[in-house]
Amino acid sequence: MWIWPIISYLFAGINGAYVVTKYKLQEDITMLGSGTGGARNAGRMAGEQAFIWTVVIDALKTILPLSLALYLSVSPVILAAMVISSVAGHIWSIWLKGRGGKGVVVYLACTLVLEWPGLLIFGGAALLAKFLPVSFSKVMLGAMIIPVVSAFFRGDPAVSFGLLIGYGLVVLSHLIPVHPGS
Template identity: 40%
Template sequence: MLQVLMLIALAYLFGSINGAYYAAKFMSGNDIRLVGSGNAGARNAGRYLGKKGFLLTLFIDVGKTLIVLTIVKKGLELNNILLIISAVFVLVGHIWPLHLEFRGGKGVVVFLAVTLFMIPAAILIAGVVLGSGYLLFRKFTITGFFAMLTIPITSWYSGQTWTETIGLLFMLILVLLVHIFPRKGTKPSTSNNVGLKS
C-alpha cells in the first residue's frame, strides 16, 4: 500500500508540471491561463506563443508522462495495474494541478503519450482516422474525438489485458468530460488579450 501511495504521489507531482504554463512563463512571463482560450494546454500555447511554444509544451508534457511510465516499467517489473494507475494520476495531475488552483490542461497530449508508450500501433490507427475524418468533414475537434475513441478499441483487439483497456477508456472519459464541461474561471477577460503574440 505504501508503494502504491508513493507511486500515486510521484505520478501526480510529475503530471502537475504543466508544459503550457511553464512555456508561457519562460517565453513571455505571462500566465497562459489568462490569455487566449484560458486553457493551459498545447493548443492555446501554440496560438499564443507560436510554434516554439507549442513544441516546448509538447516536449514537457510528453516527457513527464514517459519518464513516470518508464520508472514504473523498469522498477516494478511490468506490473500492469501499477502502470495504468501511474498513467491515470499523471493525467489527473495535468488536469488538476494543486499549485495552479486545479486549472491545468485538458489532457489530450498526456493521454496520447500514455498510448504511445503502451500501444504504439493505436497511435497510428488514431492518426489514420483523424486524417481521413478531417479530409471528409474538415472538423478537427470532432474527428479528433473519434480518433481517440479508437484507442481503447485498438487496445482490446490488439490483445492487451483488460487492465490497460479499461484504464485507457477511463482516461479518455476524463479527457472528454473536461472538454464537454469546461471549468469555471478559465476564460480570460478581454483586457488580458491585448498585445498577444500571433
C-alpha cells in the first residue's frame, strides 16, 4: 500500500503553472516573476485565466489520487503519507528538477478530500479576513492550521498529523527560499 504516497508525489509534481504558462506564453514559469511554479506567479505572468487554470490543475492532481485511495479504504496512515508526499511533490517537483509552487492549493485540496469540515471553517476565516485591516496572505497562512485541529478533534490523529506536516511544508516554503536560485 505504500505505493500510494509515491503515486501522490508523482502526480503532485505535475505543475499546473508550468503547464499553463508553457501553453499560453511558451515560457517556463520557473524562469518568470518570482520563479515559483504556483498559481499566484502564473496569474501575475499570464493573467487571471492562467491563475484559475493553475488552481484547477493543481487541485485535480491532488484530489484524484486521494479520492481513489479513500474510496479503496486505504488506511489513515497511508492517507497522511499521501498528504505529505502531495505537498512535497508540488513544492519540489521531480519533473521540474526540484522547483515548484508553495503548496497552498495542494494543501487545501488535501483538506477538501480528507477534512472538509475544517476547510469550511477555514473558508469562514478567509471571508472574515477580507474585511479586516490585516495582511490577507498572513491570515490565510495562519488559518490553514484549522483543518489540522479539526481533524484531530474529530478523532482522526493520523490525518491530522499528515495535514500538520503538509501545513509545515507550506509555511516553510513561504518563510525561506525552498527552490534553487529563488
